Amino acid sequence: MKPTRFAARDDGPAARVAGFMAHLRLNGFSLGVAETELALAALGQVEATDADTARMALQCVCAGSAEQAARFPALFDAYWRNGGRVRSKAVPTPVRTSMERMQTSRTGNDNAAPSGGGGRIEAPDDGGEGESEAGGEGKRVASRLANLMKKDLRELVSAQDIRQAEAVARRLGAVLCDRRSRRRRAAKRGQAIDFRRTIRASLATGGEPLDLRRKTRPDRAVRIVTLCDVSGSMLVYARPFLAFLAGWMRADPTSDAYLFHTRLVRISDALRDEDPLRALNRVTLLADGMGGGSKIGAALAQFAVRDARRIVGGRTVVVILSDGYDSDPPAVIGAALAKLKKRGCRILWLNPLKGWAGYAPIAGAMAAALPHLDLFAAANTLADLAALEGELSRL
Amino acid sequence: MGIGGRQRPPAQTMKDWRDLQSDFARHGYVAADDLSMALHIALALGRPLLLEGEAGVGKTEVARTLAAVKSTALIRLQCYEGLDAAQAIYEWNYQRQLLAIRASAEAGETGRVVEARLFSDEFLLERPLLKAIRQPVSPVLLIDEIDRADEEFEAYLLEVLSDYQITVPEIGTISAITRPMVILTANGTRDLSDALRRRCIYAHVGYPDRATELAILRSRCPALSDALSRQIIGFVQALRKEELDKKPGVAEMLDFAAALAGLGLADLTDDPVVLQAALGTLLKTQSDRAAVPTEVAQRIAGKAA
Known part of the structure; x- marks a missing residue:
């Protein structure tokens, strides 16, 4: 690629590097004036006329994580090289572009067609795979289809719900906070002697350590990660659960929340929005495809491999809100939970169906999950969730 | 002491990052281009270097080799959950202090003299961070698995790494004699704070090709x-x-x-x-x-x- 030609009125290298920093900021890098200065200093230390050298020098200053480091070369090329900014004068290839266009139009129709009007939102199988109509016993089956129809959460959850849920969540959070830290704090009746304070105090009694100060391990809050199923079969319970999640996120700043249907989406930041209604609006945008099919196994596996490595440890409680009707094979869910469990966390599964009279966890996925759970409880309303307090304190 | 602390590691010994790479190779460490460049920039600008990557890709070995290349001491601080100032920075030698108080009481010394002696260097146990800033020759300070330490410790470390000085309440502020070459390693046990990432030069160490x-x-x-x-x-x-x-x-x-x-x-x-x-x-x-x-x-x- 040819190097970029800059206009004569260009302000020189410093301005160009500043421009590059602005370009990175637009792409989600958090960089300030100090980094610009550092970047210029770094370029001064290398043979900056060589593009690759300059790229590496800037990368180690600007990128702050593995993900940013992987994206950096493309961003660098986009800014510094002509090919990235100016359309190349290569011979146009009409054949390929028309092919691409055909593919994109096809993928648009590939999944479930967006339904107009209200539709039957309770039915798990809008696409009509046949199974739900076949059996006379009304067996519930999981749907594999992604629902592209947007559902506005504000119709499901009210601001008042969130306030109530916040109180419940706060109480539950307090019950779960019982893991010990290895770090010691000063305490009157601790186990270990705090030498530093004892010596200090002994100065008052002429060097006799009469007053033994002690220290102890303080209680450390556990981190709570909630995974909420919002597939078609769970939509009727979305109201209490989402209110609960929103309340929980606002009560406990360290907790995390995810939604899943056919995909897994992190919604913690959206739910923490100051305005409860705007929070719901943001979740609506994120939860595109809500009320569609369920891939619990895949979602949990993805969570166990990707997100859990960062946020799940020995002081984490993973709460799964789902009915266990899964379109993935049950083995997937078992393997995912086993993997998750290995990280030392506790796993709670709150199933709205368990509240039904005569319910037995016979759905394949639920049966596969049971051996890995610390607690399997019913929860269909906010009151049920509040009643969990006693159960949780026993964990 | 304070002015000396502002000095950067000598610049004339590292003309180019290629030289550094071949120096590393001579000491048995084959460093990728990205890593060599990050090392070079970190040394030239006197910034800490944050190395991130899977376990077993040779992050810790970078610090060891750097110490060998610069023929200087390697000071290592292994982080773990619950690491606190007493293990990372300094601690008073309480047992000796107690004995000294007894001895001085029998000798009939007065309070001020005793106190000055009790809180002097003699009774100060250096832990890695304090040790690193009090070396006559700039050492390599390896802060291993920083993501295992608590967030509070990370915040404290940030302070040490920006000023290279440590305050001991009984003595006062100790400024760095020489600036250590700092290498931090992390393998993603928890996410590091943005503030720490921003202070450091970053390199991701992947599995080699x-x-x-x-x-x-x-x-x-x-x-x-x-x-x-x-x-x-x-x-x-x-x-x-x-x-x-x-x-x-x-x-x-x-x-x-x-x-x-x-x-x-x-x-x-x-x-x-x-x-x-x-x-x-x-x-x-x-x-x-x-x-x-x-x-x-x-x-x-x-x-x-």
């Missing part, structure tokens, strides 16, 4: 035959593509090579039993061992040849 790893093996085990070296690297690289809980790192690869050399194997496909026994150096969990039974190991070994 085939050529680099072959060079590493050759520099560490020159006695191995060329064909077997190639086989080992091919085997390990293929193994990393399998679905494993814990992928084998460079350290494991070297153990594996050493084990094969010790078992006297000339070709990986020669003896399935020996190969399976040597796999214990690469696969360290029950499920990973189960995922690579003899047939799979033989298939991979056959392809690697």
Whole structure:
């Protein structure tokens, strides 16, 4: 690629590097004036006329994580090289572009067609795979289809719900906070002697350590990660659960929340929005495809491999809100939970169906999950969730 | 003391990052271009270097090699959950202090003199951070697995790394005599704060590519035959593509090579039993061992040849 030609009125290298920093900021890098200065200093230390050298020098200053480091070369090329900014004068290839266009139009129709009007939102199988109509016993089956129809959460959850849920969540959070830290704090009746304070105090009694100060391990809050199923079969319970999640996120700043249907989406930041209604609006945008099919196994596996490595440890409680009707094979869910469990966390599964009279966890996925759970409880309303307090304190 | 602390490590010894790379190679560490560049920038600008990557890709070894290249001391602080100031920075030697108080009471010394002596260098136990800023020659300070330490400690570390001075309430502020070359390592136990990332020069250390790893093996085990070296690297690289809980790192690869050399194997496909026994150096969990039974190991070994 040819190097970029800059206009004569260009302000020189410093301005160009500043421009590059602005370009990175637009792409989600958090960089300030100090980094610009550092970047210029770094370029001064290398043979900056060589593009690759300059790229590496800037990368180690600007990128702050593995993900940013992987994206950096493309961003660098986009800014510094002509090919990235100016359309190349290569011979146009009409054949390929028309092919691409055909593919994109096809993928648009590939999944479930967006339904107009209200539709039957309770039915798990809008696409009509046949199974739900076949059996006379009304067996519930999981749907594999992604629902592209947007559902506005504000119709499901009210601001008042969130306030109530916040109180419940706060109480539950307090019950779960019982893991010990290895770090010691000063305490009157601790186990270990705090030498530093004892010596200090002994100065008052002429060097006799009469007053033994002690220290102890303080209680450390556990981190709570909630995974909420919002597939078609769970939509009727979305109201209490989402209110609960929103309340929980606002009560406990360290907790995390995810939604899943056919995909897994992190919604913690959206739910923490100051305005409860705007929070719901943001979740609506994120939860595109809500009320569609369920891939619990895949979602949990993805969570166990990707997100859990960062946020799940020995002081984490993973709460799964789902009915266990899964379109993935049950083995997937078992393997995912086993993997998750290995990280030392506790796993709670709150199933709205368990509240039904005569319910037995016979759905394949639920049966596969049971051996890995610390607690399997019913929860269909906010009151049920509040009643969990006693159960949780026993964990 | 304070003015001396502002000095950067001598600049004339590192003309270019290529020189640094070849210096590292001479000490048996084959560093990728990105890593060498990050090291060079970090040293030239006097910034801490944050190395991130999977376990076993040689992050800690970078610090060791750097200390060897600069022929200076390596001071290591291993982080863990609950690490506090007493273990990381300094602590008073309480037992000796108690004895000294007794002795001085019998000798009839007055309060001020006793106090001045009790809180002097004599009774101060240096821990890694304090030790690192009080060296006459700029040392390499390795802060290993920073993500295991608590967030509070990270915040404190940030303060030390920006000013290179430590305040001991009883003595006062101790400024750095020389600036240590700081290397932090992390392997993603928890997310590091943005503030720490911003202070540091960053390099992501991945698994080396085939050529680099072959060079590493050759520099560490020159006695191995060329064909077997190639086989080992091919085997390990293929193994990393399998679905494993814990992928084998460079350290494991070297153990594996050493084990094969010790078992006297000339070709990986020669003896399935020996190969399976040597796999214990690469696969360290029950499920990973189960995922690579003899047939799979033989298939991979056959392809690697």
